[in-house]
Every structure is written in structure tokens, then in C-alpha cells.
Amino acid sequence: MHEVLPEGAVIRKLWIGETAKYREHVLRLDPESRRNRFGGAVSDDFICRYVDLSTSLDAVVHGFFIDSEMRGAAELRPLGLRFPRQAEAAISVEKPWQSHGVGSALLRRTLLTARNRGFRLLHMACLADNRRMQQLARKFDAELSFDFGSVVGEVESSRPTPLSLMREMLTDSHGFATAMLDLQSRMLRA
Ligand SMILES: CC(C)(COP(=O)(O)OP(=O)(O)OC[C@H]1O[C@@H](n2cnc3c(N)ncnc32)[C@H](O)[C@@H]1OP(=O)(O)O)[C@@H](O)C(=O)NCCC(=O)NCCS
Secondary structure: OOOOOOEEEEEOOOOHHHHHHHHHHHHOOHHHHHHHHOOOOOOHHHHHHHHHHHOOOOEEEEEEEEEEEEEEEEEEOOOOOOOEEEEEEEEEHHHHOOOOOOOHHHHHHHHHHHHHOOEEEEEEOOOOOOHHHHHHHOOOOOOEEEEEEOOOOEEEOOOHHHHHHHHHHHHHHHHHHHHHHHHHHHHHHH
16 A cells, blocks of 8 residues: 655554544644534534543544654544444544645545444545545545435445455554654654
């Protein structure tokens, strides 16, 4: 899987203990991106509670990191036992990093993760005037059929394959190695 990301950037799953990085990223979103992300204006306090809840649930969060700072996120959250094969996905990228392919890379990772966990339906809340998100979803129409009226995306493949599991494992190990190198160089600098 070849991704063209800005130099020095990495996309990896968030670790336990990195909730603060996620919270800071969401709080930094400009008002329009914040509105698009949450489907309306929300307060800082709402965001703090939202992030705490997300990370305490069974969510998988991928982060886009540059210079150790989290500048983008994709969250995949199962809808629970009553809807066993359904999950909710949401993406956010801070303004200076938008339109650089980051949202596409984050959605690609999220779709792979959803597939490997056997999710059939992905819900994505998207405001009707959010053209960029709609364009982004259209790029993945082979994997995701999107109905902007009902705001439900369908992950078409029902089962993970050895290859899809391997792809997730490989990207995870690359993300882990990069994070370790980053930690090491920060410790050396300190
Ligand atoms: C929607 C969002 C996640 C997209 O992320 P991104 O990093 O900007 O997306 P990409 O750079 O990968 O671009 C994806 C597609 O959007 C379209 N696009 C990019 N810039 C655009 C712009 N300025 N205007 C309209 N469409 C645009 C293109 O079709 C692009 O694909 P291409 O570059 O292959 O042609 C990001 O803009 C964002 O965080 N917005 C605020 C929060 C939000 O709306 N979240 C979605 C609700 S869950």
C-alpha cells in the first residue's frame, strides 16, 4: 500500500495513554472543520468528554503524526451488541494538512480495519454541504457505497482475507517502528 504523505509524517494506531494527543488535535480544529466533524457547533468541554468516552470504548483510532504532533485522526467505533456488524467512522484533519491526501490515507486504514473486524456497515455522519468529505468517500466507492441521504457507508467485503490481515499487521509494525525511532530521537535530544 503506497501512500504519499507529507515528509516525516506517519499514520499509526493510537496507543493507550495517548488520549491527550487526540484531545489536543480535536480541540485545534478550526470552527468550520469542528462543525463538519461533529455535525454542528460543539464546545471545548463537549470535545473533552467526547474524547474521554471514545478512548474508553472499544474504538480504534488512527492518528496522523508529524513531528510527534497528532494532526489528523480517524476513529472507528463499533455500535455495540445490538448492531454487531456495524460501526461508526469519523475523520478529522487540521486545516494546514487538509487537501494533502491525509484524509484519504486515514480512510483507507479505517476501511482495512473495519474489514478485518468483519464490519458490514460503516456509518459516517456527513453534513450535506461537506463537499470534501463527499469527494473523499467517492474515491473509495469500490469499497464503500455511500448514501449521503441516509449517511451510511457500506463496506462491501464481508470477510477479512489473509492478505487484508497481513496488510494491517504490516502497517501496524511500520507505525510501531516509526514511533519508537521518534521516541528515541526525542530522548537523545532531551
Ligand atoms: C474531510 C476531510 C477528512 C478530508 O481530508 P483531506 O486530508 O482534506 O482529504 P484528501 O486530501 O485526502 O482529499 C480527498 C479528496 O477530497 C477532494 N478535495 C481535496 N481538497 C478539496 C477542496 N479544497 N475542495 C473540495 N474537494 C477537495 C479531492 O477529491 C480529494 O481527492 P484527490 O486529491 O485524490 O482528488 C478533512 O477535510 C477534514 O478533516 N474536514 C473537517 C472534518 C470533517 O469534515 N470530517 C468529515 C466528517 S466525519
